[in-house]
Amino acid sequence: MNEQVLSLRLKKVGEKVPQGARLADIGSDHAYLPTFLTINGKISYAVAGEVVKGPYESAKKQVAKNLLSEKIIVRLANGLAAIHDEDQVDAITIAGMGGTLIRQILENGIKQGQLKKNETLILQPNIGERTLREWLMLNGYGIVDEEILEENDKIYEIIVAKPVGNVHYTEQELLFGPFLLQEKNETFIKKWQREVKSKERVLGDLMKAHVVPRSKVAEVKEQLSWIQEVLV
Known part of the structure; x- marks a missing residue:
């Protein structure tokens, strides 16, 4: 995998990002996703957030190598603290973490004022999908799309949510996913x-x-x- 060819999992996450978005990719893993999306004209601006110095340096090199330092800002920060008001972020991707950790990142983002609750959230938890859906429901985010896929014998779910106000999901919908439960595909x-x-x-x-x-x-x-x- 590199900035030209993403893993299937990240490619599917990228497909869910709105066209022309100003993106914050949290836990950016070499900034592959924002670099790929910028090269392909999908997004207009990105913040790549990393909490660990090594991956942060790798992401900076990746962005510089592709001459995208004016369009992709790499920041060393914990969670949504990578987002500044002037970024005017309207989409956030968080992929490859547990649902509990993603939930904590979002919760901290609300408390610290980085999550404005007007962003599209594209989330790919490795485990703990139920607790993440519960947080979205409790915080007024409606699930607008979901996808389940298999790669290298591992099964991943992608959850796309937008702020809608009051929303309610049954216990079964929280566990299985409202869209995935309707589709019930082979995966x-x-x-x-x-x-x-x-x-x-x-x-x-x-x-x-x-x-x-x-x-x-x-x-x-x-x-x-x-x-x-x-x-x-």
Whole structure:
């Protein structure tokens, strides 16, 4: 993967970025995504945020190599602190992290005033999709698009959200994704077939415990029931 050829996962994230956006890519990984999108005329401006010095330096070199230092600003900062008011960012990508970490980044962004709640969010959690969807719902973001894909035997979900005010999702929609639940494509089925086996193992371990945590057992059984219903 490089600035000319993205991984399938990042390519799909890039496809969700609005045309002409002013983008903040948080945890930018060599700035591959904003560089690719700028070269291909998809975005007009970008901030590439990195919290670790090594990746920050790599991103700066990547941008300079492609003569894009005036269009892509690389900043060493924690989360959305990479965004300044003058950037006028209207889209944010956060990819390749756990859902809990992405949720924390967004929460801190609201508290610190970097998240204005007028941006399109394009999020690609590696795990913990449910907790991320819950945060979006609680903070007035509606999910407007989702995609599930497989690459190198790993399954990824992409969630696109926009501020809409009051929004409500059922527990099943939070777990599976409202759009993914409607589509139920082959990759979705494959993911949840794997999850059945995983949760059955968890349930077996819980039942062997000296003190059986009844609430946790009930939670796992309920989710297993939902998954089995979806897979029918």
